[in-house]
Structure formats: C-alpha cells, structure tokens
Amino acid sequence: MKYLYLDGSCGISGDMTVAALLGLGASREKMDAAIASLNLDGVHVHVENSKSYSIAGLSFSVHVHDHDADHVHSHEEGYVEHHHHEHGEHCHGASTSSATLHHHEHRHLSEVYEILDRAANAGAVTPHALETAKKIFRIIAEAEAKAHGVPVEEVHFHEVGAVDSIVDILAVAVLADDLCIENCIVTGLNEGSGFVETQHGQLPIPVPAVAHIAEAAGIALHITETKGEMVTPTGAGIVAALRTQETLPAGYKILKSGVGLGKRDFGRANFLRAQIIEDAAGASNGPADCCVFILEANIDDSTPEELGYAMDKLFEAGARDVHFTPCFMKKNRPGIILRAIADAEHLPAIETALFTHTSTVGYRRIPVERNCMxxxxxxxxxxxxxxxxxxxxxxxxxxxxxxxxxxxxxxxxxxxxxxxxxxxxxxxxx
Structure with a gap:
C-alpha cells in the first residue's frame, strides 16, 4: 500500500503544499493548464528552486496584478470571510493592507464554485480533482461561518484573497489527483503561539478558522514556542480534505520526497515535506490486514432525504464506506440499518456526525479485521x-x-x- 505522507512539523499552508507536491513529481503542465482554464485576469504563478536556512526545496507564488494600481499583490491568504482577519493566506507570506483588500469585490462560496467549474468545463481537471477543490473550500467556509456566527452562504472572500486561494486549492487538488495516491497520512500539525494582528484587533493562535477545522476533522495540533501562525486555514482545510489516516505504518519505505518552502522567517528552516511511502508489510503484494470498526444503528423515523444527507456527512467525517439495509423494527415498522465502516482515528468525528445528522440515540460499534488486495x-x-x-x-x-x-x-x-x-x-x- 502506498501513501502520501505530509509532515506537518513546520505547519502547513496552501503554497507550501503546492510546492511540495510539485517536488514529488506531480505534473506542472496539468497544474498550469488548470490554472489557465480559470480565465482569471492578471494572474500568474511562479515556481523556483530556493532554500530556507540551507534546506533546499521549491517555492510557489501566485501574483495577482491589480488593474487599478501599478503594483502586484504577493501571494497570501488574504481572503476575508464575512468580517475575517487579514492575517495573510500563508503565515509564510507578506501582508497586504486592509485598505488594499477592501478595495476589491467579495465572492461567496457559490461564486467560487462557479469559477472552479470553468476548469472542469474546459476539460482541464478531472471530476475527482474538482470534487477535492470544492471540498477544501467548503471546509474552510464552514469553519469561517462558525467563527463568525453566520450561515455558510453569507461567508465571503475578498477578491484578491479568493483568487490566491482558488489557485492554491485547485493546484493542490490537481497535483494530488495526478499522483494517484488514494491514502494520505498526516500525523498532526505543529502550530505557533502568540497572537496575530487583524482589522478587529489581535486574535490568538491558532486563529478561529484553523481551530474549528481541527475540531471538526479531528486534527491534532501541537502548540510550539514559535511565535507566529504556522497553520493557515487553507493548509488546515487541505489536511481535512486529503487525510485518510493519522498514523504511519510500523515500517515503511520512502519512495520519493518533495519539499515545499514557506515564506515566513521563523529563525529556522521552514518547509513542508511530502513523501510517497510504501508500507513495508505490503510491499510483497500480499494481503493488507488491519482492524476497522463497523458502526450500525437501526432507524425508523428519518426520511430518505435525511438519510442521504447523513451518508454524505459520514463520508466527510472519514467513513470508508456507508450503506443502508432494509429491516423491520418494533411494532412491525419498516426501517433501515445504517452501517458505516471506519478506522479507529475517525471514530470520534463519525460518532458526532451520526448523532448530529440522524435521529438515532445510540449505535453499535463492532471491531472487525479485514483483508484487502x-x-x-x-x-x-x-x-x-x-x-x-x-x-x-x-x-x-x-x-x-x-x-x-x-x-x-x-x-x-x-x-x-x-x-x-x-x-x-x-x-x-x-
């Protein structure tokens, strides 16, 4: 079994992830074609070999030319959901003034989806890559909506920041899809400490959006003494969307490595290391044995629409599979047995989704072994x-x-x- 392993020792951001995946050998041509198909005026990307405190890697930047000014916005998170802070897209980038950001229009999530659809309509991205890109944006938007107490539909992104994030997120989706690795491991993310300056004052690190994403996806955050933001909302959203497990195999072979450099100076090397690894136990093409859990509940008072929505939420929470089986329950009532198959690390998130999105007040959890080709x-x-x-x-x-x-x-x-x-x-x- 092969895995994509993202080492979050130095945190994570969108540009670092793009650079790291390019370093793994993902197609620059597919990425460029996807970005070009968006038809975003005044946007170009730059990839170069560089170093961070003697550690060599790739640096990825998005440049947005302002048609109303004689300057270029350097790449940073900068999107502002509702009344969100401007701490910068990547903790590793330069900052853009509030005046500059507010000069531009806002885009809601539906409008971002429309822009992403351009790439799909042009045949520049696969359906899977498009789905991944939308999933990342949805995760971020839901976190920002929770942070600001507004519906997801009211979350909006400043134009420049939205363009940066669209490019970052679509690039990650296309490159990850090109690598054709179904399983992604992230053991946890190191985060800095202190406060970040915003248009409404200081916010503690991790910023609210990152904290909400970590909470919803069960991402372990390890707070360090490093002063500054090491994990951006885009980076956290990428982890939440791509990660399938949080533990490394007991033994593995490193097949290839890529290093994406961050842009902030923390006084030490700042990079995201991505690796393609192979489970040493499965390298001989033998059966892959592992323990998973079956969660099941009997339900007789939910509509088909509610159950379909619950299935979507269980998959988002990390379920490997979800299915329904017809049954008869108490008082001869027709109902269904909902079954979800999950790894141990996703049990808390799946349990929350099960209780939140179905009418059940209890479920059965059964450990089972499985063999896979x-x-x-x-x-x-x-x-x-x-x-x-x-x-x-x-x-x-x-x-x-x-x-x-x-x-x-x-x-x-x-x-x-x-x-x-x-x-x-x-x-x-x-």
Whole structure:
C-alpha cells in the first residue's frame, strides 16, 4: 500500500503544499493548464528552486496584478470571510493592507464554485480533482461561518484573497489527483503561539478558522514556542480534505520526497515535506490486514432525504464506506440499518456526525479485521483522453477497474455512450 505522507512539523499552508507536491513529481503542465482554464485576469504563478536556512526545496507564488494600481499583490491568504482577519493566506507570506483588500469585490462560496467549474468545463481537471477543490473550500467556509456566527452562504472572500486561494486549492487538488495516491497520512500539525494582528484587533493562535477545522476533522495540533501562525486555514482545510489516516505504518519505505518552502522567517528552516511511502508489510503484494470498526444503528423515523444527507456527512467525517439495509423494527415498522465502516482515528468525528445528522440515540460499534488486495492507480491514454485505472493485486490474482467518473466525463465530452469509452480502455489494458 502506498501513501502520501505530509509532515506537518513546520505547519502547513496552501503554497507550501503546492510546492511540495510539485517536488514529488506531480505534473506542472496539468497544474498550469488548470490554472489557465480559470480565465482569471492578471494572474500568474511562479515556481523556483530556493532554500530556507540551507534546506533546499521549491517555492510557489501566485501574483495577482491589480488593474487599478501599478503594483502586484504577493501571494497570501488574504481572503476575508464575512468580517475575517487579514492575517495573510500563508503565515509564510507578506501582508497586504486592509485598505488594499477592501478595495476589491467579495465572492461567496457559490461564486467560487462557479469559477472552479470553468476548469472542469474546459476539460482541464478531472471530476475527482474538482470534487477535492470544492471540498477544501467548503471546509474552510464552514469553519469561517462558525467563527463568525453566520450561515455558510453569507461567508465571503475578498477578491484578491479568493483568487490566491482558488489557485492554491485547485493546484493542490490537481497535483494530488495526478499522483494517484488514494491514502494520505498526516500525523498532526505543529502550530505557533502568540497572537496575530487583524482589522478587529489581535486574535490568538491558532486563529478561529484553523481551530474549528481541527475540531471538526479531528486534527491534532501541537502548540510550539514559535511565535507566529504556522497553520493557515487553507493548509488546515487541505489536511481535512486529503487525510485518510493519522498514523504511519510500523515500517515503511520512502519512495520519493518533495519539499515545499514557506515564506515566513521563523529563525529556522521552514518547509513542508511530502513523501510517497510504501508500507513495508505490503510491499510483497500480499494481503493488507488491519482492524476497522463497523458502526450500525437501526432507524425508523428519518426520511430518505435525511438519510442521504447523513451518508454524505459520514463520508466527510472519514467513513470508508456507508450503506443502508432494509429491516423491520418494533411494532412491525419498516426501517433501515445504517452501517458505516471506519478506522479507529475517525471514530470520534463519525460518532458526532451520526448523532448530529440522524435521529438515532445510540449505535453499535463492532471491531472487525479485514483483508484487502494491494491497490494502486495508473492511467491509460485512449483516443478520447486519459482514464485512471484501479489495479488490485493479491499473489497471482490481478483486477483492473476504470474510474467511472473518468469514463463519464470523457463520454459527456465526446458525446458517446460510456460503454464506448469502456471498450477503448479495455483495448489498452487487455
């Protein structure tokens, strides 16, 4: 089993993540094409080799040219949700004045989604990458809504900061998708201490949005003596969206490393290290044994719409799988058994989602062992475009299954049935 491991020893931000994934070998060409497809005027990105206190890595920057002024906004978080602070997109960037930010229009989450959809409509991002980008933005918006006591629909982003964040987040989604690694490990994030200056005064670190994201996603924050903000809302949102587990395998091989440099000077090296690692126990293509939990509850007083929404929330909380089974309950009432499969580290978040979004007042938790074929993802090029293939291996048994979202996207683009794309893929893998 291969994993993407993000080492949060120096915190995390959007630009650091982009640079680290590029350092792992993710496609710069796909990233550039996705950003270009957004059709954002006056925006360009810059990637360069650099160093932070003798540690070599890549630095990623987004530059937004202001058509109303003769200067360029350097890359920083800068988005302002409702009355949010301007602590800078990345704790590692320069700061932009409140006057400059307020000079620009605001964008709500729905408008950000519309901009992201441009890349999908242009065929520059896969459905999976688009879904990841929207998920990250939604996580951040929900945290900001909670911080400011407003509905998610009222959360807004300043124009410059929103552009920076859109580029960052879409780039991360595209690059992570290109690496074709399904599982992501983040053991925790180191955060600084002290206060950050905002337009409404000082706020303690971690800032409210980061604290709310960490709370909702169960991300462990380790407060250090470093003065300053090491974890940005964008960085925390990326972790919440990508992470599938928080513990490293007992033994693993490092297959490749990438280093993304931060821009703030903490008096020491400031970087995000990303690695592709392989579980040493699973390197021989044998079965992957692990303990998971089945959470189940009997429900007879929820509508189908409510149950569908609950399923979405359980998946967001980290469930590996969720399904419903019809049953008869007390007084011969028809109902359903809701079952969720989860890793131990996601149990608190899934329990919260279960009690919050269903009518149940109790559930059963059953530890079980599971055996899995070793899985990986590769791409095939057809006359219609690229399709990701899920490859599963156990000894001499091998299975290859095309990603249906890719089949669907190519079928819609070419105006042909999905089965035609399927046939084209079968020719390549047979």
């Amino acid at each position: 070793c899985r990986s993802i590769f791409e095939v090029e057809t006359e219609y475009g690229k399709v990701r293939i899920k490859k599963s291996v156990l000894g001499n048994i091998e299975k290859n299954k095309p990603e249906f979202d890719d089949l669907k996207a190519l079928a819609e683009k070419a105006g042909v049935p999905v089965r035609e794309i399927q046939k084209a893929v079968e020719k390549k893998i047979c």
